[in-house]
Amino acid sequence: MTSHTSRLRATSTVTAVATALVLGAAPAAVAQSPPVTVRAPSPSPDPFKGQTADQIADKAVTATQSATSLRMAGRVVSSDQPLDVDFSLNDKNECTGAIKLKGGAAEIRQTGRVTYMKGDEAFWRASMSAQRMPEAQIDATIELLKGRWLKIPQGQPGAEDLSDVCDLKALLDDLGKDKERRTGLTRGPDAEVDDTPVATLVKKKTDADTTEPGDTAEPRDPGDPTEPRDTPETTTVSVSQRGKPYILKVVKTGGDEPGSVTLSEYDKPVKVAVPPAGETVDLTKLDRGTPA
Structure with a gap:
């Protein structure tokens, strides 16, 4: 049932949260995440004493890429x-x-090469409507999936898009792709994220950072209230000062898509409960047109 898996591909944008960790670079952006406690402690001794902000950023990326597991919470903005x-x-x-x-x-x-997804009616309707699925087919599919998990074995058309959601290696590989984005940082005031002391690294992005050689900007009329106002984009990355220098939080202010994302529970076991067979709809059976 290729049509059903293609309707679910929008969920693969979860992996775009990784781009928020690449300082100042994001084809997608992150917005509000669960609140965290941030205050200014006085850690002693400073584990990054004598290091530049760029050097700390390099260490943070290397450490974060070494993680065997993590939790990420926030909002991804893709295609508005x-x-x-x-x-x-x-x-x-x-x-x-x-x-x-x-x-x-x-x-x-996701576990054992199988992905399970269970959504409410609003989720399925929004996901399938975005792909212009006929209304009658949407209604029938929603009725079939009500209160049940869609079981998607690996190898089914579209299954790879969903499996990307759980690909930690791919997410962390993206983190270090563009080193130039991690240069020109400054170190801000130390703080805390969820009771962990952190060093803060700040990257300010201006119009010059996004203007191609030879491009010329049209002059703006300062007296025209309809003219957009440039708001400098600032990205602040919180790096743990306790244990490995993991990235714990990324905050963006200004720009078109401000927000934040938090990373936690590094290297802790991830327990995945497989839904009972009686509560699943098998995509392979749907493909063959047989009862689920």
């Missing part, structure tokens, strides 16, 4: 569509978590 995520995933392509899309919500679990 907000997607709230809260996922725990490990380096064995196992994960469990939840997403919210256009007022709908869904759970995703």
Whole structure:
């Protein structure tokens, strides 16, 4: 049933949260995440004493890429569509978590080369409508999936898009792709994220950072209230000063898509409960047109 899996491909944008960790670079952006405690402690001794902000950033990326598991919570904005995520995933392509899309919500679990997804009516309707699925087919599919998990074995058309959601290695590989984005940082005031002392690294992005050679900007009329106002984009990354220098939080202010994302529960076991067979709809059976 290729049509059903193609309707679910929008969920693969969960992996775009990784781009928020690459300082100042993002084809997608993150927005509000669960609140965390941030205050200014006085850690002693400073584990980064004598190091530049760029050097700390390099260490943070290397450490974060070494993680065997983590939890990420925040909001991904892709194609002007907000997607709230809260996922725990490990380096064995196992994960469990939840997403919210256009007022709908869904759970995703992956283990043993099988992905399971369970959404409410609003989630399925928004996901399938976005792909211009006929209304009658949407209604029939929603009725079939009501209160049940869609079981998607690996190898089915579209299954790879969903498995990317739980691909920790791919997420962390993206983190270090563009080193130039991690240069020109400054160190801000030390703080705390969830009771862990952190060093803060700040990257300010100006129009010059996004202007191609030879491009010329049209002059703006300062007296015209309809003219857009440039708001400098600032990205602040919180790096743990306790244990490994993991990235714990990324905050963006200014620009078109301000927000934040938090990373936690590094290297902790990820337990994934397989839904009971009686509560699943097998995609392979749907493909053959047989009862689920």
